[in-house]
Amino acid sequence: MNLDLVVTDARLRGRDEPVAIGIASGRIVAIEREIAADAPVRSAGGRLLLPGFVDSHVHLDKACLLGRCGHDHGDLKGAIAAVSALKRGFTEDDVLARAAACLDRAIGHGTTRMRTHVEVDPRAGLRSFRALKQAKRDYAWALDLSLCVFPQEGLTNDPGCEELLVEALRDGADLLGGCPYTDSDPSAQIDRLFDLACAFDVDLDLHLDFDLDPATSWVEEVCRKTVETGRGGRVAIGHVTKLSAMPREAFEAAARRLADAGVAVTALPATDLFLMGRDRDADRPRGVTRVHELAAHGVACSVATNNVQNPFTPFGDLSLMRMANLYANVAQVGPEGFGACLDLVTESPARFMNLGDYGLRVGAAADLVVMDAADADEAFASITAPLWGLKRGRVSFERPRPILNRP
Incomplete structure (x- = not known):
């Protein structure tokens, strides 16, 4: 041989x-x-x-911002506003240096595949995107980096944002993201993102339902659009903390709908724990969706890093083993479920990221x-x-x- x-x-x-x-x-x-x-x-x-571990949801462009702003913003809106003010001054060299520091750590913790979300809007322009394109080239020897461009601060309410997203997609962005809960018209953003994803034939990965009010949710709308456009297996949603606040019957109905539509779900324990429930004086909820239970219903799921040392999450070391272990603690998973939690940072994200050459089998990378x-x-x-x-x-x-x- x-x-x-x-x-x-x-x-x-x-x-x-x-x-x-x-x-x-x-x-x-x-x-x-x-x-x-x-x-x-x-x-x-x-x-x-x-x-190798698969980190399906990271924000390299706004990582490692400790010391550049305060960290007493208190909620999601405050964190978005703090980074919005900072990113106007981001340079390509600055983004590349901070991303490199994260990638060095991730590689040392065994990560070989990563999907990073990249903010593209009139404030950031294409600077962060260009920097992470360079990082993708620089680190190809150790890690496959996929770039997901998205509008953090809204799309329909942010003139010029869509044109920049289109320019990034034409310039090699791997997929498209979104953030409907920051848009003045969430439904219109969802529609437009699906239109763009179909036009450029790229996958979608949306930030969705990032609060603890189960009375309203955009999960059904995303599932409907996924089925309508025939994009099952090519759509993921992240955070979805509303699912953590749903009664059992509603949670299981959502699980079946997600599985049938082919929509994947990513939990982001560090950020979700840090930001959710901060308005409560006592008995604060965990705010982390039980993705291992969704996986048991046939939903492709993952646990991922999300933010690192910034106003959204002022800590992080890019260790997916640590993140999966944190998730198991929060979700109260015992030894009988350790294997399922390990799948959330290996096989399962590889499946919904459509990494056909992944795994421990003959023929795989x-x-x-x-x-x-x-x-x-x-x-x-x-x-x-x-x-x-x-x-x-x-x-x-x-x-x-x-x-x-x-x-």
Whole structure:
């Protein structure tokens, strides 16, 4: 067998015995108990091997803003306004430097695929988009970066915004986002976004229903438009915190509707926890949608980073294992559900992002990460750090185990 690399003594989820992974031309070509080949060998040391993590919703353009503004805005509107004032002064070099700091961390935590939302409007212009196009090129050796351009502050109420979105789509944006709850006419924004997505044949990923009032919701409208335009499997919605406040019957009805329409859902625990329920003096709700329960109804779901060290979320390290573990704590998921939560940062987001070459199987890209644990439950429960990883069969990072200097 003509191979470029063999990873030996690797433990995979669902297999009792360690295996060897044969890699050629950046792809997995064999998974066997043993592989004999004249190729370099790298041992996983009997540790868990996972496909690289998939971060389906990040905002690199407005990350790492601590110190540039106050962080006592108190709610979503205040955070949007604070960043709106700052982004007028963003330069391409500034955005690229802050994005690079995040990407460095993400790669070191085992992320190999990422979708970043990019604000495009008359205040930001195309500066952030151009900077992240450069980041996409600069980091292709370790991470596939997908650019989702969107109007953070409204579309129908923001003259000139649509023209900039169209320019970005013509200039290589990978998909289109939206934020109907900031628009003076949310329904009109949804309609226009679907029109643009169809015209440019790109996927949609919308910020939606980001509050705790279950009496009103735009989920049904998005599902209806998805079915009407035949875009099932190509539409995602993020936050959707209203679902966390719905009674069981309404939640399950929404789950069935989302599954039938082919609309994916992303929970963003750090931001959702930080911003939701701040108007309550006591008994504050968690405000995080139970996406593992939606997944059990057949909805493609994920847990993702969202904002990092800015007015929306003044912390973050780009570790998806930590984020999935945080989600499990918030959603009160015990060991029986650890595997399902791990899927929320691996297989499930890869599915709705239509990453056809993803996974731990023959034919998939050799985007792999070795965790410092013997199995998935141990890795998840202890928020285990990765030891090293591969991008298309090349070692992209290494994180040595700490050395304890005992007396």
